[in-house]
Amino acid sequence: MGLTMVEKILARASQRDTVSPNDFVTADLDVVMGHDLSFYAAYRAMTNNGFEYVWDPEKIVVIIDHFVPAMNVRSARVHQQIREWVKKQNIKNFYDCGVGICHQVLPEAGHALPGRLIVAGDSHTTTYGAFGAASCGIGVSDLAWSMAKGSLWFMVPETIRFNLTGKLAQGVSAKDIVLKIAGDYTAEVAQYKAIEFSGPAAKALSMDGRMTISNMGVEIGAKFAFFEVDEKTIEFLNRRGSEKVEFFGPDPDATFANTYQVDVSNLEPQIACPHNVDNVKPVSEIGEVYVNQAFLGSCTNARMEDLERAAAILKGKRVHPETRLIVIPASRKIYQKAADSGLLQIFLDAGAMLGTTGCGPCGGSHLGILAPGETAISTTNRNFKGRMGSPESFVYLGSPETIAASAIEGKIADPRRYL
C-alpha cells in the first residue's frame, strides 16, 4: 500500500519497510534545533540528567533569534552562556544575534532538506514542510532527550490533504489562504495530523508563500505541514548550495484520512480577529478598526516576497500619524537584498521603524510591546490575548499587503485599493 510523505520519512528514519497511522516508532533525527529560549533550557536539562555532550554536534543547530540584540542582563547572560556551550560542544552550525529567524535561516543555510526528519524547540518548525521535510516543534525536555540521544519517539499521524485550486487575485497572497482555511475549518482541523498541501494553486505558490502556509500549519493543529518537492523547491535549494535534491511526494495510492477542496479564485484578504487564529473575517466585513501599531515581520511573513508586496503599496505613501509601523526582515540575507533593491528606502520614506532581524514583537517579549487598550495589525502567526504585550491589548493578523495598507490608513484596510 502506498505511503504519504510523513509515512515515508518516519518509516525510513525508524528503519522499517512501512508504517501506518498510530504506529509508535523511535526515529533517528537528521537535524535538532534550539534557539535562545529552548536550547538554553534543554542544554541544562540534558547536562543535569547525565549527558555532558550532545550525540552529534554536526546535527545540532543553535540560533539566537528571540531576544536580539539582548535587551537586559538576563538575556545577555543567556546568550553568553550559549556561546560558551556551543564552543565546548564543537557545534559549528551556530547562528548568533543578527543572522535571522531560525525558520528562515535553516532553509537558507541548507539544513531544511526534503525527506529529513527535523525537530526543534519551537512550534513553528512546521515551516520546513515547505521543503518536503518532516519537521515539528517539541518542548525542552524532548529537546534535551533529542540532543543527547539523536532519536525520538513518534506516533505516526494520519495525513489530510488540502487541494488548492484556482488563481489568487491581485493583492491576495499565501497568508490569506491559510487564514481562510483556519476560519473555515477551525484551529484544530489538522489536530495530531500531517497535512499535504497539493493542487495547482499550491504549485503556483513561490517558496516564500509555501513557507508562510507551512509555518501556520501548527495554528490549525498540524504536526507536519508538507508541500511536495517540485522544480521550485529544487531551484531554491540548488541556488543555496544544496546539490542532488530530488523530487519527493506521496505515493499515488497513498491513503489520506480526508481531502479538503479549497478554491482560492475569489478569495479576498482575510483577517484573524482577537483572540483566536480561527476567528477570521474577510477584510470587507471588518468595519472601522483603528490600529496603533502595524508589524511586518516574523517567521511567518518577512521574506523577500512579503517585503516586496508591502513596499509596492507603501511606495510614495506615509504611515498614518497615529500608527507606528515596524518592519523586521526575517534574515540578514533578506535585509541585504531589501537594501540593495531599494525596499528599505521605501519603508524609511514611509516613516517605518526598522528593527534588528529576529523574532521582534511577535511573542511580546522583545520591544514593540503593546500598551493596555492598544490594537495591532500584524503579519505574525498568533493573536492570543496578551500575545504582543498587555493582556488588555488586541492583535489582528493579516497579509503583508493588508498590513501595509492598514499602516497608511491607520485602520485595517483593504490592500486592493492600492493596486
Next chain:
Amino acid sequence: MSIVVTGKVWKFGDNINTDYMAPSFAAEAPWEDRKKSILHIHKIFTEEAQPGDVIVAGKNFGCGSSRETAPTNLKRLGIGCVVAESFGRIFFRNCISVALPVLAIKGVVDIFEEGEILELDFNHSLVRNLSTGKEMKGNPLTQDLINIVQSGGILAMLKLESIKSGHTS
C-alpha cells in the same frame, strides 16, 4: 500500579493556549507574582486554585507555542491532571514528557461542573465524577506513553539511560 488522580474541578472553554499558561508579560516575574498570571483569563482560578485541583477543558486545550513552562507551571501550581475534549499536540506531548497526567475525552465538559470532584484513572483512560457518579472512557493511551508518565517523565528516563550507558557528568 495505575496512576489515579482525584481533585476539585476548574472548568475552561475551547482554545485555551499555552500563552495563557505561561504569558510572556510575566515571564521574568518572581514565582509569587507569576503564579497569579497562570491562566489569567479565569480570574477566580488565579486567586483560588489549590494544590490538588484538576482542570476540565473544552477543545484544543494547549494550542499554540511549544513552551514547556505551560505544563510545568500547572504542575508547580499543584494541578493534578488535565482532562479535555481535545488537546494541542505539542502541549499534550509536553504533558507526557513532564509526567502531568492528561486525557482527551469527547463530551467530558458535559459531565462536570466547576467545583465537582473528578477522579482520573490514567492507565485505563477513565474519568469519574465522584459528585454525580457519572463516568466516561477516553481514547486509550499506548503503553509507551503511560510508561513515560509512570517513569516520572522523559528527563527521569534520560537519567536512567545515562546510568545504563555509563555516561556521567
